[in-house]
Amino acid sequence: MLPQSADTIAAVATAQGRGGVGVIRISGNNVQKLAQAILGKLPKPRCATFANFQQEKGETLDQGIALYFPAPHSYTGEDVLELQGHGGPAVLQMLLQHCIDLGARLAQPGEFTRRAFLNGKIDLAQAESVADLIEANSAEAAKCAFRSLRGDFSAAIHRLIDELINLRMLVEAMLDFPDEQIDAVDLTRREELLNSVRSKLQLTLDTAKQGSLLREGAHVVIAGQPNVGKSSLLNRLAGEDVALVSNIPGTTRDVIRQAIQIRGVPLHIMDTAGLRESQDAVENMGIARTHQTLSRADLILLLLDASQGITTEDKSILAGLPPEIPRLLVFNKADLLIGKPITDLEVSDPYVFVSAKTSEGLDALLTGLLDAVGWRDMESGVFMARERHLRALTLAQTSLKRAQDLIARPELFAEELRLAQLALDEITGEFTPDDLLGEIFSRFCIGK
Secondary structure (H helix, E strand, O other): OOOOOOEEEEEEEEOOOOOOOOOEEEOOOOOOOHHHHOOOOOOOEEEEEEEEEEEOOOOEEEEEEEEEOOOOOOOOOEEEEHHHHHHOHHHHHHHHHHHHHHOEOOOOHHHHHHHHHHHHOOOHHHHHHHHHHHHHHOHHHHHHHHHHHHHHHHHHHHHHHHHHHHHHHHHHHHHHOOOOOHHHHHHHHHHHHHHHHHHHHHHHHHHHHHHHHHOOOOOEEEOOOOOOOOOHHHHHHHHOOOOOOOOOOOOOOOOOOEEEEEEOEEEEEEEOOOOOOOOOHHHHHHHHHHHHHHHHOOOOEEEEOOOOOOOOOHHHHHHHOOOOOOOEEEEEOOHHOOOOOOOOOOOOOOOOOOOOOOOOHHHHHHHHHHHOOOOOOOOOOOOOOOHHHHHHHHEEEEHHHHHOOOOOHHHHHHHHHHHHHOOOOHOOOOOOOHHHHHHHHHOOOOOO
């Protein structure tokens, strides 16, 4: 918790550049003093007050709305003053400098939200969702981030922790009386609680993965032989001509990147040089980059010529793809298959038939893309999650799996339950190293 004598911080809370309205946010123990100096009075709490924003000698800097939120009923849990004036950069900087001259200091990135966390106004998962809501680049991602800010993710984690605590209480009670006869009812109850928390943890992890996909997106690499239509497909997915299309093999030499969205899910599509044996040194450099890009993909779209089926060269490319990365086979030029359907494809990977030229099969491809990257329409709302959340949930899952294996050894069983709870506590900030807090909040914008 921050002490009551915490210093006063100030920052521009609105985006950089010109705008109709600009906001200066001030938080700390000297807010009332600054309000008297700038406004000539302390505004009525939580009421919009029209006022002149004055300099030291009474000269008016600007006019606007002042909002005062006394502690602890504010965003940070401290006294907070917001000055909403005109959004010109020069005006805002003069007003901010006046606040600093009066004793405030410039806030660090994310410091307002960090104080809200340290003062118990929000937990760490909610604090992170503030930044996620600001950075959301689709309506679905914004809804997802708001659910986390509202506390849906935190509530799910706390329910898991509560069940773990009940299980630990039962196990510790059994450990405290080793010489007593342990009832079969207690053993059954222990099994039921463990199975319940493992099942709910799996559901939470699945939901968190969906939120992580909405936040981070997936990297999809289009690969295949030259002239199978990779660049044409990229253009069709992007809805514009972002890649040069030519009948000359080897036209694409470098990786071309394009961001798209499918049902609000961000995908980073990469068109690559065609894979083949070549004597061209520049083309071989492009092929080498293709292999590097493939190794970092979340999904590989292997493009094939539908009129040719799976050729020997295609089989060679398939064999050389990273086995741990999922792939979707896309048979392009389906418009050439009129009256010549392909059947009995001997492939284990999912596949679709499309035509980059006519858009035939495009809807099936989009659905296949979402399925292949792991997107699922969840019955309950998805909440935003970050990589550290997934790591913590996976660590808790691993500890519970070990606990299941060690259930006949009570002391070790109890220790794994403790480790599982510790991992979950990191998500909401019940137990979080200071260096991790610094890393998290340093990525916020100044003013939040």
